[in-house]
Amino acid sequence: MVAFTKMHGLGNDFVVLDERAAPLGLTPDLARRIADRHFGIGCDQLISLEAAPGADVFIRIRNPDGSDAGACGNATRCVASLIAAETGQRQITVRTIAGDLPCTILRPDRVVADMGAPRLGWHDVPLAEAMDTLALPIAEAAAACSMGNPHATLFVDDIAAVDIGKDGPLLEHHPIFPERANIGFAQILAPDHIRLAMWERGAGQTLACGSGACAAIVNAHRRGMTRRRATISMPGGDLILEWRESDGHVLMEGPVATAFTGSFAL
Numbered sequence: 001m002v003a004f005t006k007m008h009g010l011g012n013d014f015v016v017l018d019e020r021a022a023p024l025g026l027t028p029d030l031a032r033r034i035a036d037r038h039f040g041i042g043c044d045q046l047i048s049l050e051a052a053p054g055a056d057v058f059i060r061i062r063n064p065d066g067s068d069a070g071a072c073g074n075a076t077r078c079v080a081s082l083i084a085a086e087t088g089q090r091q092i093t094v095r096t097i098a099g100d101l102p103c104t105i106l107r108p109d110r111v112v113a114d115m116g117a118p119r120l121g122w123h124d125v126p127l128a129e130a131m132d133t134l135a136l137p138i139a140e141a142a143a144a145c146s147m148g149n150p151h152a153t154l155f156v157d158d159i160a161a162v163d164i165g166k167d168g169p170l171l172e173h174h175p176i177f178p179e180r181a182n183i184g185f186a187q188i189l190a191p192d193h194i195r196l197a198m199w200e201r202g203a204g205q206t207l208a209c210g211s212g213a214c215a216a217i218v219n220a221h222r223r224g225m226t227r228r229r230a231t232i233s234m235p236g237g238d239l240i241l242e243w244r245e246s247d248g249h250v251l252m253e254g255p256v257a258t259a260f261t262g263s264f265a266l
């Protein structure tokens with residue numbers, strides 16, 4: 001039997017598997033089956049912990065469609081809290097394929113993750129051809145950046161008027177995004193408050209997305225719509241984001257929770 005921990009950040013939920021001692025031999029098909037909410041355990045992302053010399057842990061991030069992701073803000077905070085509970089450390093470095101992310105444990109259920117610096121060039125996202133990442137030709141007000149994974153933020157007047165289940169998948173698969181993209185619909189409520197709804201690449205609509213919240217503050221500030229620090233309210237709750245002026249890193253503060261633990265036969 002394989003033990004798992006079911007965690008979430010703002011309802012963005014994860015099956016966390018510990019592969020530090022030995023790999024489980026997961027394949028995209030197995031990942032899809034574990035992530036299935038009816039025939040499996042169910043989650044927005046499947047997270048594998050792996051040993052990481054020089055960091056506290058490496059996380060491999062898989063979507064419910066079996067694809068890999070380079071970043072996951074909510075899982076980064078969740079895993080940091082898990083490792084902190086094991087080690088008693090207050091500072092945890094979570095390694096991802098996109099880099100090392102230093103995390104600070106504020107409380108057992110509240111973590112700040114340094115998500116690193118966004119990448120703002122069209123080829124970084126990536127986009128299909130050279131263009132201004134602040135003005136994508138897919139909507140009136142749309143901007144893109146990479147947080148280690150591709151994000152587009154569409155600024156809308158009223159999120160309630162958006163048909164996310166229709167527009168989300170169309171934009172995720174738009175030819176402008178050769179690796180697809182995570183799509184955020186953002187409504188500016190105040191210079192320090194953004195409402196955000198997410199359509200995630202490979203996962204669909206989720207209650208929250210940490211890297212999407214990072215992209216929202218970066219893109220909103222670049223467009224002159226917000227300050228560098230804001231509360232991002234998503235259906236699952238609030239994150240506090242700061243795009244730090246001194247080094248350009250994005251800091252994300254928010255809650256983490258363990259829902260339950262269990263085991264299953266692979």
Ligand SMILES: N[C@H](CCC[C@H](N)C(=O)O)C(=O)O
Pocket residue numbers: 012044045063068069070071072073074075149150182200201202203206208209210211212
């Ligand atoms: N939920 C995650 C992001 C998952 C991104 C994934 N859907 C991708 O393909 O990049 C977060 O909290 O940042």
